[in-house]
Amino acid sequence: VLAYLNGSFLPRSSATVSVEDRGFIFGDGVYEVWRAVNGRLFQSDRHIARLVHGLGELRIALPDSLHSSRLGPIADRLLGESGLTDGEATLYVEVTRGAAPRTHQFPTNPTAPTVYMTVNSFKPADELRARGAAAITTPDIRWMRCDIKSIQLLPNVLAKQAAVEKGAIDALMIRNGMVTEGSHANFMGVIDGVIRTHPTNHLILPGITRTVVFEIAAGLGIPVVDEAIAEDEIEDLDEAFLTGTTTDVMPIVRVNDRPISNGTPGPITTRLVTEFRAYLDAACGAAHATS
Amino acid sequence: VLAYLNGSFLPRSSATVSVEDRGFIFGDGVYEVWRAVNGRLFQSDRHIARLVHGLGELRIALPDSLHSSRLGPIADRLLGESGLTDGEATLYVEVTRGAAPRTHQFPTNPTAPTVYMTVNSFKPADELRARGAAAITTPDIRWMRCDIKSIQLLPNVLAKQAAVEKGAIDALMIRNGMVTEGSHANFMGVIDGVIRTHPTNHLILPGITRTVVFEIAAGLGIPVVDEAIAEDEIEDLDEAFLTGTTTDVMPIVRVNDRPISNGTPGPITTRLVTEFRAYLDAACGAAHATS
Numbered sequence: 001v002l003a004y005l006n007g008s009f010l011p012r013s014s015a016t017v018s019v020e021d022r023g024f025i026f027g028d029g030v031y032e033v034w035r036a037v038n039g040r041l042f043q044s045d046r047h048i049a050r051l052v053h054g055l056g057e058l059r060i061a062l063p064d065s066l067h068s069s070r071l072g073p074i075a076d077r078l079l080g081e082s083g084l085t086d087g088e089a090t091l092y093v094e095v096t097r098g099a100a101p102r103t104h105q106f107p108t109n110p111t112a113p114t115v116y117m118t119v120n121s122f123k124p125a126d127e128l129r130a131r132g133a134a135a136i137t138t139p140d141i142r143w144m145r146c147d148i149k150s151i152q153l154l155p156n157v158l159a160k161q162a163a164v165e166k167g168a169i170d171a172l173m174i175r176n177g178m179v180t181e182g183s184h185a186n187f188m189g190v191i192d193g194v195i196r197t198h199p200t201n202h203l204i205l206p207g208i209t210r211t212v213v214f215e216i217a218a219g220l221g222i223p224v225v226d227e228a229i230a231e232d233e234i235e236d237l238d239e240a241f242l243t244g245t246t247t248d249v250m251p252i253v254r255v256n257d258r259p260i261s262n263g264t265p266g267p268i269t270t271r272l273v274t275e276f277r278a279y280l281d282a283a284c285g286a287a288h289a290t291s
Numbered sequence: 292v293l294a295y296l297n298g299s300f301l302p303r304s305s306a307t308v309s310v311e312d313r314g315f316i317f318g319d320g321v322y323e324v325w326r327a328v329n330g331r332l333f334q335s336d337r338h339i340a341r342l343v344h345g346l347g348e349l350r351i352a353l354p355d356s357l358h359s360s361r362l363g364p365i366a367d368r369l370l371g372e373s374g375l376t377d378g379e380a381t382l383y384v385e386v387t388r389g390a391a392p393r394t395h396q397f398p399t400n401p402t403a404p405t406v407y408m409t410v411n412s413f414k415p416a417d418e419l420r421a422r423g424a425a426a427i428t429t430p431d432i433r434w435m436r437c438d439i440k441s442i443q444l445l446p447n448v449l450a451k452q453a454a455v456e457k458g459a460i461d462a463l464m465i466r467n468g469m470v471t472e473g474s475h476a477n478f479m480g481v482i483d484g485v486i487r488t489h490p491t492n493h494l495i496l497p498g499i500t501r502t503v504v505f506e507i508a509a510g511l512g513i514p515v516v517d518e519a520i521a522e523d524e525i526e527d528l529d530e531a532f533l534t535g536t537t538t539d540v541m542p543i544v545r546v547n548d549r550p551i552s553n554g555t556p557g558p559i560t561t562r563l564v565t566e567f568r569a570y571l572d573a574a575c576g577a578a579h580a581t582s
Contacts, residue, residue, distance in 0.1 A: 003310060016307035017315060019294060019407050024308060025385070026444040027318030058445070092393065094316070102383065102411075104444070104451035104474055116310050120393075141435035143446055152443045153317040153395070154349070155434055160395035183395055 002081045004074050004117040007065070009081070012118050018099035021114055026104070027152045029096030029114070030054035033245050034075070036119070037284035039085035041075055042245075044068070046208045051093065054148045059106070060097050063115045078119045088122040090246060094151065124248060125169075129273060132253030132265045133169035135242075137231060138162055140173030140180050140203075147202050156183040169250065170242060175203060178228035185244030186210040187252075189229045189237040190268045199226040209243040209276070216275045222268060239266030241273075248280070249273045293372045295365050295408040298356070300372070303409050309390035312405055317395070318443045320387030320405070321345035324536050325366070327410070328575035330376035332366055333536075335359070337499045342384065345439045350397070351388050354406045369410045379413040381537060385442065415539060416460075420564060423544030423556045424460035426533075428522060429453055431464030431471050431494075438493050447474040460541065461533060466494060469519035476535030477501040478543075480520045480528040481559045490517040500534040500567070507566045513559060530557030532564075539571070540564045 003012040022028035032051045035042040048068055055062055064070060075091050078084075096114040100107035125133075142155045159171035160183040170182040180198050181187050186207040188197040195217055198204050217224050229237070240252040240260045249272045251265035260266075265273070294303040313319035323342045326333040339359055346353055355361060366382050369375075387405040391398035416424075433446045450462035451474040461473040471489050472478050477498040479488040486508055489495050508515050520528070531543040531551045540563045542556035551557075556564070 005310065012310065015310040017310055019296065019303065019306040019308055019385075019409070021315065022448075024312065024315045024387075025322075025442065026448050027442055028445055028448050031316075058449075094310075096315075104448050105455045106448075106452050118310070139435070143434045143443075144430070144432035145446070150445055151316065151318055152434075152445050154319055154441055154443050155436070157313075157317050157319050157395050157397075158349075161397050164396045 001118060001120070002078050004078060004115070006112070006115055009077065015116070017114055017116070020099040020102065021096055022098060022100065023094065023096030023114060023151060025102055027150065028058070029060070029094055029151050030058060030149050031092065031094040031151055032149060034091040035245050035280070036075070036079055036084065036089040036091055037280060038087065039076065039079050040284040041072070041091060042280060042284055043208050043212065044072070046211070050149060050206065050208065051095070054150065055095060057145070057148050058097070058150070060095060060113050063095060063113050065115050066093070066095070074117060075119075078117060082119050084119050084121055088124060090120050090122045091117065092120065093117045096151070122246060125250070128169065129248070129250055132251035132263070134167060134254040135182070135252045136163050136166050136168045136171050136256055137174050137234070138171040140175035142173070145202055146180070146204055147206060149205055159183040172255065174231045177230055177232070179231060179234070180204050180228070182242050182244070185242040185247040185250070187229070188213070188241055188243065189234070190239035190266060191237060193222070193268070195222060195224045195268070196227055196229055197224070198228040207243055209245055209248065212279060213243050213249060213272060213276060216272060216279060220271065220275065234260070237261070239269045241269045249276045292409060292411065293369050295369060295406070297403070297406055300368065306407070308405055308407070311390040311393065312387055313389060313391065314385065314387030314405060314442060316393055318441065319349070320351070320385055320442050321349060321440050322383065322385040322442055323440060325382040326536050326571070327366070327370055327375065327380040327382055328571060329378065330367065330370050331575040332363070332382060333571060333575055334499050334503065335363070337502065341440060341497070341499065342386070345441065346386060348436070348439050349388070349441070351386060351404050354386060354404050356406050357384070357386070365408060369408060373410050375410050375412055379415060381411050381413045382408065383411065384408045387442075413537060416541070419460065420539070420541055423542035423554070425458060425545040426473070426543045427454050427457050427459045427462050427547055428465050428525070429462040431466035433464070436493055437471070437495055438497060440496055450474040463546065465522045468521055468523070470522060470525070471495050471519070473533050473535070476533040476538040476541070478520070479504070479532055479534065480525070481530035481557060482528060484513070484559070486513060486515045486559070487518055487520055488515070489519040498534055500536055500539065503570060504534050504540060504563060504567060507563060507570060511562065511566065525551070528552070530560045532560045540567045
């Protein structure tokens with residue numbers, strides 16, 4: 001698999017960063033994951049916009065390679081030389097404040113950000129999607145800037161690991177009694193035909209699949225209310241699902257070993273699963289055919 | 292300057308880690324900083340114990356190189372070959388979950404932790420200490436496991452940067468109206484001859500200099516109460532100071548541009564500054580003379 005690192009292309013297995021990289025020392029950076037289908041990046045401009053937002057909040061200068069006109073060709077080469085231009089893949093991009101002598105404050109000497117990109121083959125979890133997945137709940141112990149897609153992911157790592165050990169796909173994180181989101185996906189519930197999900201603020205990542213699902217729901221006439229779901233409301237949900245770049249729309253049919261409704265994916269969720277996949281294929285399949 | 296990385300000694304400028312290291316990707320690791328004076332590590336066993344605690348909380352197996360019997364000789368070589376066996380230096384140790392294909396959950400294949408160690412020359416800020424330093428306050432936006440000395444340090448980076456831009460040494464972090472600690476040091480205040488500081492819990496790092504200061508205070512008959520100081524009590528403090536491995540005891544004489552008491556280091560703080568330095572010299576100077 002190929003990687004891009006600070007202007008060079010090289011095998012990922014040979015790609016290294018300095019031990020003084022502030023990503024390695026402080027978690028001082030942001031990242032982004034794109035879905036690529038048939039070599040085409042899905043929702044690329046929105047991913048770039050979110051990365052630009054995060055870099056701005058961290059006051060890391062936007063590297064030239066992340067401008068849309070440069071990122072596209074880099075992604076094309078990574079996908080192409082890694083044999084990932086047909087079917088499913090992901091593009092990972094990480095930007096850190098660069099390598100400098102260790103001081104908490106920003107380096108005073110000019111320091112080029114570190115830019116790392118790579119690609120992976122990807123297999124959507126469609127069998128699990130058909131029957132629906134389990135989730136657990138766990139306290140949301142993350143920092144208060146979850147809107148920044150930073151590499152401060154240790155609490156997400158611990159939450160996901162706890163879920164996996166329970167045979168669950170993910171952990172729903174609970175802050176002040178309310179579900180915020182999963183460890184790497186947004187959470188939505190359905191009550192009386194209305195989709196409810198946590199409002200867009202500093203406590204969740206503004207998911208791009210979440211936004212696409214909002215748009216699909218609007219097109220279908222399904223109302224969406226941005227009001228967080230309380231932990232003690234979970235058992236009363238008619239339906240529940242996660243959304244994310246590698247999650248797509250994933251029905252959640254059990255939470256903490258209790259079924260949601262009858263324990264199978266509900267009709268609105270199933271509709272969104274189908275419509276989302278169609279949207280993704282329309283964006284990437286069609287684009288691929290004409291490129 | 293020499294570094295130690297996964298069993299090898301090499302120049303720090305040549306030391307690199309894989310882009311797939313979970314320290315670089317997730318901030319999935321812990322670190323520790325020792326003070327070294329005259330080639331002797333100060334409070335070494337307490338630093339090791341804190342590292343062992345953090346690794347345990349993260350469920351990272353303790354690398355052999357961190358056992359006291361192995362860490363000492365590694366530190367000796369790093370300090371010796373870097374010309375840092377006379378006077379002031381620091382030892383930095385970082386351990387991550389190692390390099391593995393990116394998944395939030397722990398790697399399922401056996402993965403050796405990454406162990407990185409290096410040393411730096413160090414100059415205590417004694418001129419600033421004599422006149423006292425300024426601090427600012429900032430919201431404490433960190434995660435809820437600040438007792439783990441993890442490399443999730445982005446909020447600390449942002450807080451310290453904000454302080455530096457205001458000409459201050461550090462930012463006092465405020466959670467629910469109470470001062471927790473600085474970005475890399477604990478905070479203590481003095482009211483009516485009593486030292487007050489945040490209790491030892493998940494909201495602060497259990498500082499080793501903090502513990503030493505408790506012991507010194509006990510020896511001097513100065514009471515210590517572990518009760519957090521409210522932000523709105525700061526202006527009423529008789530004295531204030533920070534404690535930390537590279538901070539020692541640092542008088543804080545201004546907070547947000549308002550003086551603490553008369554704006555000069557107070558008598559209890561000054562006593563602790565002197566006694567702490569004597570304690571450090573006794574531990575490291577004497578040990579050096581006999582080694």
